[in-house]
Amino acid sequence: MQNPQGLRKGAWTDEEDTLLRRFIEKYGEGKWDQVPLKAGLNRSGESCRLRWLNYLNPNIKRGEFQEDEADLIIKMHKLLGNRWSIIAGRVPGRTANDIKNYWNSHLSKKLQSSSKNTTPELQKVQVLHPQPRSVHSKTPWYWLVSSNHKQLQKQPSEEEQRDTLKHPEEQCMGIKDLISDEHDLNKKTNVTNAKLPPTNFSIRNTETLPSENTMRLDNDITWEDLLRIWDDGWMKTRRL
DNA sequence: AATTCCATCAACCGCCGTAAT
């Protein structure tokens, strides 16, 4: 099959895989629009990128999802919604596409059947918004988590404010801040041990000034605690 | 054995944000 530009579409052949693999091994990833020409492939750059990222990359983990992986995906999906690429960033070896497919074919059904036994109040979707991306913004960076009218906001520390001019990607790593121990990340399952930075993380009423009515979290907090706080609904806030 | 149904997952499509010009 070909598209109007005469480029091949559909399933990749072994020969095409070999050409792409050799090219990436020699020249590395990136400049995807130039890859087809240089690698001798009659494909779009986007098709090459997807084939590498979702299939050929040797770091991809094959086989069934383990229970701890599923557990992590469910927890992160509750926090982030369908932010598959961010979720994939916390599940080693799994691609966003893998996780999305796994969610749609397994987990969503599993949760649908189990949700019949839970209260509707706990089924609200929470979305994590990175805000803002601009390095010129007055507030350097923070995460905003909203669940209907509830919000959780991460204040930048002094050190983070000094680092404001870092690459924007580095400014938007909020979920990583929730999992502070690299050892836990490697074990994948221990998200329940996740800590919030004790001094610069606050939950507050955003209708007040930042310095007022701010509740400091000086102790470790579990995902369950975090979700309970949002579900309890004791914060009344507005979107910024 | 043939056909239909269903689940899975690789790949495509359209959109959006960012960088380059």
Add this chain to the structure above:
DNA sequence: TATTACGGCGGTTGATGGAAT
């Protein structure tokens, strides 16, 4: 500042294979 090109993302499609009839 406006336009264009590119890369990345999430939603969706469609090919495939196994199970059910």
